[in-house]
Amino acid sequence: EAGVAQSPRYKIIEKRQSVAFWCNPISGHATLYWYQQILGQGPKLLIQFQNNGVVDDSQLPKDRFSAERLKGVDSTLKIQPAKLEDSAVYLCASSRGRGGPDTQYFGPGTRLTVL
């Protein structure tokens, strides 16, 4: 079974530029998560999708971050414009069902550096 795929693996941009990350979850997984992991901290949920609907985006900075999951499969996360404090690893995860104690499977992450 193929794992969660993410691209790119690394990205370096200047502040105020825009950037997009892509995630392809495990086939058949209904739930998709985007987490932000700042160096030295644990991951923090940004947004959760159930199929192509948003379940939780309470911690997404909506003035600059946006995400979509068209057709309930792959997803993109965009930052526009980027700030220095957005430097982090962006993790995508997926799980089979509606949440609860379902195991979440994580991708390798995209490491973003904002200069």
Place this chain on the structure above:
Amino acid sequence: GDSVTQMEGPVTLSEEAFLTINCTYTATGYPSLFWYVQYPGEGLQLLLKATKADDKGSNKGFEATYRKETTSFHLEKGSVQVSDSAVYFCALTSTSGNTGKLIFGQGTTLQVKP
């Protein structure tokens, strides 16, 4: 709100030593508890989990018991190997809304020396 606190790292041990990484949590309901591991250059992997009080999760020689009375989920291994060197994250599922959202501790780095 819900939160997880882990012991500060890094933890440095010699091979075959006993490992304990402390984890305590705060939650209003009855969360499920997890340990995830992040090996160098790799993504987060589920190590073990427990879904109710007194459950013991185990995998690869690691164990953790869900202690509701002390709100703890300490990770233990009897004899660590160099290959166990990684960052370990304790996490819980948020008790708000049963969405499966994970709340993580800050991570504990383990370094095992030969």
